[in-house]
Amino acid sequence: MRKPRSGHAFGTLVIAGVCLLLGACASKPLVPYSTDTPPLVLVPAAQAGVADKRARFREIYCAVLEARQGLPDHRPCEEVLTRVGEEPAGTGRPVDLGASRRHLIAAVVPGVGFDCVEKWLASPGTSTAHVRQFGYDQVLIKVDALSGTSINARQIRDALLAMPEEPGPARMVLLGYSKGAPDILEAIVTYPEIRHRVAAVVSVAGAVGGSALANDAEQYQADLLRHFPGANCQSGDGGAVESLRPAVRRQWLASNPLPNDVRYYSLATFPQPERISSVLKSSYRKLARIDARNDSQVIFYDQIIPGSDLMAYINADHWGLVLPIARSHATIGALFVTENAYPREALLEAVLRFVEEDLSNE
Template sequence: MMIPFPQHVIKSLRTSSILVMVGLMLNGCISKPLHPYTTDTPPLMRVPAIQHLEQDKRGRFKEIFCAVLEARKDTIPDYMPCEEALTSLGQTPEGNGKSVNLGPSQRPLQVVFIPGLGRDCVSEWLAEEDTIPTHLSQFGYQWHSPRINGLASGRHNAKYIRDLVMATPPLGEYPDLLLIGYSKGATDTLEALILYPEIQPRIAAMVSVSGAIGGSPLANEFSDGVVNLLELFPGATCEADDQGALSDLQPATRQTWLAQNKLPPSIPYYSLISYPSPDNISSALKISYNKLAKVDARNDGQIIFYDQFIPNSYLVAYLNADHWAISTAIARTHNLIGHTFANRNNYPREAMYEALLRLIEEDLETVE
């Protein structure tokens, strides 16, 4: 006997099947090393990210994040205690003990959030509510999330970022644009800062959230054509313009770019790194997590933790969240998928971004 499933369940199952199909193609059996032998690389060495104590902002961010979480626990979704939301790595410095402003911002910021690979292909299906912009607007922060071509190269997207920055007027006498790049969006943003120096005076700070700064070994396995299958996703309106998205994420590409480009020193940089415990990875990311674990088990299902750090940036925090959970509320709008493929997707993003903005606001006020 056939069971008459509701249409919304059938639709979710169909979409889930497509997600699994694309995922399996992207995370198929390993036929070659994730880091293949090559001479196409600049000279490299691995050193500690923190060269000076003032670079390590983890102590103060923890103070702010904990205060925000407790103050908002009855009004934000996915609340969790501060200790569960953060991953303690090595010796975390103490905070400065100053009181945390939980009221209106004293120095309002305009956030421009640059999303990652293929985001525009699935945005209609995600149907996310604007909970982050709505939450932040209560305190005077503005949040803009422009549509970026998720299947294009960083050079292609850099021009769009440039035009967006130039078209956004400042709110006051100081630069107030905060560029936040998530995953590939972080590398697209860095490309824009180098290619279009005219935007630099308008930028208050730049943040990498789970950024693919050093690339990902996963990108060595496939061509851009595989990722371009996202054009077939239900409701997708994305187009693979120059088909350079995945190539941009190859470690050799990113490391060569970092070696050849000096970031403008006038802009402060911050790195927020996803570093989940192995049991806090959604099932859909387990295959890619295990594949990356052959290089380093300290990854978020897409990127190894040390490849998320902008050189010489401020280290904000290690977050106990996988690559999806840090950015996308899949489980909130897709209950079935949230219980199966994205079963570790809950994270207090609203509180995390509020704490991030309050930290940067403090720093900017100190400098000025």
């Protein structure tokens, strides 16, 4: 009699299966020929209204790493960030590592399938516990795992309005990971009643311009995540994959100028090739047919919010930046997510300290 697979083993197979489906070779182009597109141009960030603030973010992140060497997955500062082009010189100003004055709250909007894998992931919540020591907080905004951006934008709006409104300056920093970034941008554009509650929006490896991998994928492949051990997710409107196609995202950006009463920041992944986990290498190579400067899911320039402040290029792949898979699943870490170690707690603290300082300079 065949022995049943454990939840961990089945989870491993599902992870590998989804990645192979999304990253497998195909004969058709990743970006098919089409004239149904807004006029596009790829220009240096400054010419797209993006302010380069990498130097100050590096100073803050390095100071946090130096002070918090006991945190998990510690790495030297030069290894956690990627220097791209001519990075500006540092300011030399001291970094305040004391208690927060504004008490910002990191409200995380996750990417595709998170509800399906949340229980299996078994995240210990160490990032939340860490930043609370300094007067910050972190919460998760629940959105449909497999729906498109419109439904999720409404869910973000409802979640924000359900939170108690406190006096003083806005404290909510919306962190959009992967598809969470376009979900947030659509919420900000569609529901002006939430803007006064939002201190800032941060794209965290966000699929702002979509991912060409979605051009060669179908929703049924994403729906495989519903079979994860302990998965508690539904197909929703079935629009997740469609909403990530570059043509859809770029048309949305062209038709929906972002309101200027919200501050926008971008934290992009730009890993060294050796920092790509083995399970993600097939999707990395597939996307490299367009540009090798990708994190296995999104090309680096498609992660930037137009008109935002560029915080950093992170030396981590798409999963390594946010998902602590290897911490709770050591075997999967050793075999599949082989580059999953990243100092996420220190990164979250640095992001919140940077945003707080930058907002105070307004």
